[in-house]
Amino acid sequence: MAEDxxxxxxxxxxxxxxxxxxxxxxxxxxxxxRKPAGMDSSTIxxxxxxxxxxxxxxxxxxxxxxxRELVRACLERxxxxxxxxxxxxxVIEVNPEALSIADALDAERRAGRVRGPLHGMPILLKDxxxxxxxxxxxxxxxxxxxxxxxxxATVAARLRAAGAILLGKTxxxxxxxxxxxxxxxxxxxxxxxxxxxYALDRNPCGSSSGSAAAVAASLCAAALGTETDGSIVCPxxxxxxxxxxxxxxxxxxxxxxxxxxTQDTVGPHARSVADAALVLNALVGPDSRDSxxxxxxxxxxxxxxxxxxxxxxxxxxxxxIRNPGTVGYSPEADxxxxxxxxxLRGLGAVLIDPLPIPDDVIGFIPEEFTVxxxxxxxxxxAYLATREPNPRFPREPFLRxxxxxxxxxxxxxxxxxxxxxxxxxxLAQATGGLDDPAYREALVKSRDGARAGIDTAIAENQLDxxxxxxxxxxxxTDLINGxxxxxxxxSGAARAGYPLLCLTAGYAFGLPVGITFMGxxxxxPTLIRLAYDFEQAxxxxxxxxxxxxxxxx
Numbered sequence: 001m002a003e004d005x006x007x008x009x010x011x012x013x014x015x016x017x018x019x020x021x022x023x024x025x026x027x028x029x030x031x032x033x034r035k036p037a038g039m040d041s042s043t044i045x046x047x048x049x050x051x052x053x054x055x056x057x058x059x060x061x062x063x064x065x066x067x068r069e070l071v072r073a074c075l076e077r078x079x080x081x082x083x084x085x086x087x088x089x090x091v092i093e094v095n096p097e098a099l100s101i102a103d104a105l106d107a108e109r110r111a112g113r114v115r116g117p118l119h120g121m122p123i124l125l126k127d128x129x130x131x132x133x134x135x136x137x138x139x140x141x142x143x144x145x146x147x148x149x150x151x152x153a154t155v156a157a158r159l160r161a162a163g164a165i166l167l168g169k170t171x172x173x174x175x176x177x178x179x180x181x182x183x184x185x186x187x188x189x190x191x192x193x194x195x196x197x198y199a200l201d202r203n204p205c206g207s208s209s210g211s212a213a214a215v216a217a218s219l220c221a222a223a224l225g226t227e228t229d230g231s232i233v234c235p236x237x238x239x240x241x242x243x244x245x246x247x248x249x250x251x252x253x254x255x256x257x258x259x260x261x262t263q264d265t266v267g268p269h270a271r272s273v274a275d276a277a278l279v280l281n282a283l284v285g286p287d288s289r290d291s292x293x294x295x296x297x298x299x300x301x302x303x304x305x306x307x308x309x310x311x312x313x314x315x316x317x318x319x320x321i322r323n324p325g326t327v328g329y330s331p332e333a334d335x336x337x338x339x340x341x342x343x344l345r346g347l348g349a350v351l352i353d354p355l356p357i358p359d360d361v362i363g364f365i366p367e368e369f370t371v372x373x374x375x376x377x378x379x380x381x382a383y384l385a386t387r388e389p390n391p392r393f394p395r396e397p398f399l400r401x402x403x404x405x406x407x408x409x410x411x412x413x414x415x416x417x418x419x420x421x422x423x424x425x426x427l428a429q430a431t432g433g434l435d436d437p438a439y440r441e442a443l444v445k446s447r448d449g450a451r452a453g454i455d456t457a458i459a460e461n462q463l464d465x466x467x468x469x470x471x472x473x474x475x476x477t478d479l480i481n482g483x484x485x486x487x488x489x490x491s492g493a494a495r496a497g498y499p500l501l502c503l504t505a506g507y508a509f510g511l512p513v514g515i516t517f518m519g520x521x522x523x524x525p526t527l528i529r530l531a532y533d534f535e536q537a538x539x540x541x542x543x544x545x546x547x548x549x550x551x552x553x
Contacts (some may be wrong), residue, residue, distance in 0.1 A: 016384030048073055049218035050543060054261035056221060057117055062483050067102035067109075067120030067165065070221075074122045075099075075168060076082035078219050086200055086546040090213035092100040094168035096134050101165050104165040117278050119163030124223040126211050127169040127190070128176055128256035129153045129266070135166075138391075139257040140174040140188025142416055143405045146396030147387040153255025154287045155224060155266050162282040167220050170210030176231060177207035178259050178376060180420040182482040185209055185235075189416045193477060196238060197544035198511055201481065202474035205234035208269065212239040215269045216544055222279045228259045228372065229364075229494035230471075232267050233502035237514030240504050240542065242276045242531070243269050245478065245490075246284070247521050248497030250296050254289030260375035260381050261292065262447055263494050271541060273503060273532040280524065284328075299522040310536055314348035314531035317459055319355030321468040321489060321518075323362050323468050325529040328487035330472045336506035336513045337469040344467075347537055349530075359522070364470075367482040370442035371495075377402055402429055419479045427464055450495035465523065465530055470502050470514035492517050494499045501527040504540045509550055512542075 009232070048070065051059070059065035075094060082088045107118045124132065128139040130149035138144035147358075151157075156166060171191030177183055186194030186204030193211040195203040197217045204213045208225025212235035215223050225232045227245040236243030244267045251266045258264055268279035282301045286293045301307075320341065327334055345351060381404050389398040399405050406425050409416045432439070468489035475484040493500050498521055505515040517527040 004273045011176050012169060027219055028455060035099055049077065050271070052272055053221050053270075053278050054398050056121065056342045057119070060120055061114075062242050067105045068099060070120065071098050071102040071122050071165060072288070074220055077217075078168075081217055081546070082219060086197070087197070087475065088195050088197055088200070088213055088217055089191055089548070090170055090189070090204075090217065091124065091219060092140065092171040093135050095166055096283040098122065098165055105163055105165065110535070115161070115163035115168055117157065118282055118283075119166050120168035123159055123164045123219040123279070123415060124170045124210055124211060124220045125156060125165050125435075126172050126223070126225050127188075128172065128257035129156055129169075129224060130158050131166060133166070137169070137170055138190055139176065139339060140172050140190050140404075142189045142412060143408045144257075145393050145436040146389075146390055148386075148390040149255060149491055150386060150388055151313045154252035154289055156255065158214065158282050159224075161516070170214055170223060171207075172208060172210055173206030173231075176226060176228060176257070176259050178228070178372065178424050180324070180424055181422040184419065184479050185483050186213075186477070187419070187479065192477065195477070196474050197546055198240065199474065199547045201476055201548045201549045202240065202511065205471070205474070208235050210241075211269045212236055212241050212243065215239070215241045217273055218543070219270070222268055224250050224266060224279075225269050226256060226264060226266050226280070228263045229368070230488055230490035232269065232517055233470055233490055233500050233514070234488065236269060236502040237504075237516075238474040238512065240512030240514075240544070241269050241271055242273050242535075243267065243502045244276050244280055244524065244527075245500040246280065246524060247499045249290075249294075250499075250522065250524070251289035252290040252293050254287055254413070255386075258376070258379035260372045261379050262371065262375060262443065263497060265497075273501075273528060273535050274305065274308050277308060278530050280304050285321055291372075296522065300373075301525055304525060304528055307525040307528040308532045308534060309529055311348075312533040313344060314529055315350065316339050317350045317352065317462055317538050318344065318461045318530070319357070319358065319457060319466040320351050320353035321362055321466055323352040323357065323359050325363050325487045326489040327487070330508075332508035333469055333472050333513050336508065337515065340505040340515050342470050343534065343538060347533060352463065353357055354493040355457060355461065355463075355466060357466075361450055362456070365446060365495075366492040367442040367446040367497050368491065369408050370438065372448050373424070373428045374425075374431045374434060374436065374439040374442075377431055399465075399469050419421040420482060446495045447497065450492050451497070454492060454518075454540035455520060457509070462524055463514065464519075466518040468496075468516050468518065470516045473508040473513055474510040493526040495520070499524050499527060501531045503531050503535055505538075506540065507542070509552065510547070511550070
């Protein structure tokens with residue numbers, strides 16, 4: 001047995017190296033050999049990397065840019081910035097079929113068929129979103145190399161139908177950051193450590209680390225992330241991009257490696273509110289594979305971009321959250337928050353400051369942790385049952401349960417657990433079923449309590465939305481001790497299953513800091529309207545400079 005485990009460890013180490021480095025590097029090298037014909041002579045030129053989705057679409061419509069040229073440019077940039085040079089490590093794998101898909105979409109455009117605004121747009125997916133193609137879906141773990149999904153995640157299928165090109169998979173905090181209490185956000189067994197493009201020794205936050213970092217670095221038009229509690233909005237804040245965490249059930253979770261059915265959701269990262277709204281359009285709607293989406297019927301607009309209105313903040317009533325843990329932990333972040341509040345007032349918003357809302361409504365409570373542990377075991381085992389053996393890697397184990405994954409991690413701990421363990425896995429494995437009274441009681445207090453408290457605060461104060469500081473400036477990555485969180489504001493909405501929208505509000509020592517608009521169920525159009533007006537008035541997007549470290553005095 002010991003010899004078998006040693007052999008497995010060696011194989012897994014080689015597999016990790018091959019999957020995390022060789023695949024994207026080879027694809028990038030191929031892209032570099034075939035320079036994007038016509039790219040330098042196009043009217044977009046180097047501006048392609050900061051162009052909006054609408055701008056790219058206009059260039060394609062005018063014949064100034066093709067999907068193939070855009071994909072080649074992205075692959076070249078991934079090779080130059082992500083897999084070499086600064087080595088951001090935001091992309092865990094590129095799609096070897098991306099260029100051929102682009103060719104097919106270009107042919108459709110020439111034939112007069114344009115599927116919509118995402119036609120020909122390269123979009124990256126977090127590596128916990130199933131795709132049935134030549135890419136893997138592993139949640140960043142070597143444990144899932146030996147199996148594969150049998151169908152696309154619904155959100156992936158909807159992007160394909162909208163004409164998007166699934167460019168690749170992004171690195172993440174392994175298992176969406178639900179393996180250890182001592183983890184480093186952005187680290188996975190397959191992809192190793194994702195870096196923050198603004199300062200490479202700083203953390204990108206997680207778990208959707210690679211999605212946000214890749215968008216910040218302009219490696220794609222947009223990306224998908226997932227959130228259970230903070231996993232879209234925190235990396236949005238630290239990496240200086242826009243992130244929308246939708247209402248639970250607005251976007252399907254079918255075919256997404258789960259944590260918790262009552263809190264998981266899928267949403268976009270983009271460089272602008274408008275781009276995020278365009279991507280959200282393609283994702284929403286009921287799905288028979290995810291029963292939670294049934295409640296969304298009739299509760300989302302035909303087009304989220306209709307909410308992109310200047311003047312949207314005029315007269316809006318916004319509750320300012322100043323509860324413990326949401327402010328006061330970072331003077332630099334607090335100063336940015338206060339400046340943002342001044343901007344909101346200047347744009348005509350009416351601020352209820354501070355908003356009277358109980359701490360146990362807006363903050364983290366122990367019952368949330370209980371819910372996540374119970375649901376993770378049940379939901380992951382159900383998800384694993386949908387996968388089949390992967391014939392590409394027949395020597396890798398086909399794992400069917402959380403218990404088997406725990407054993408695998410222990411057998412290959414040198415590559416899967418070199419810095420932190422799997423204590424959350426062990427705690428989850430020890431839980432009972434979802435009919436356990438302890439789980440049911442925790443769910444009532446965590447989810448139902450948060451919903452009631454947020455709904456009451458909104459109704460009693462006649463709010464359009466609430467607002468909070470998203471978090472702190474990025475901390476130095478610390479693989480030995482793990483993340484250095486100081487504060488956050490995502491837990492109340494996470495527990496309630498309510499939406500969040502994060503965007504940049506300023507910079508501290510050159511590091512982005514975000515604010516988060518919050519609302520009740522299915523209030524995404526309002527959040528988009530408010531955030532868009534703030535974004536257009538401030539114009540704060542700064543492309544990252546990939547500094548090795550901050551030039552502090």
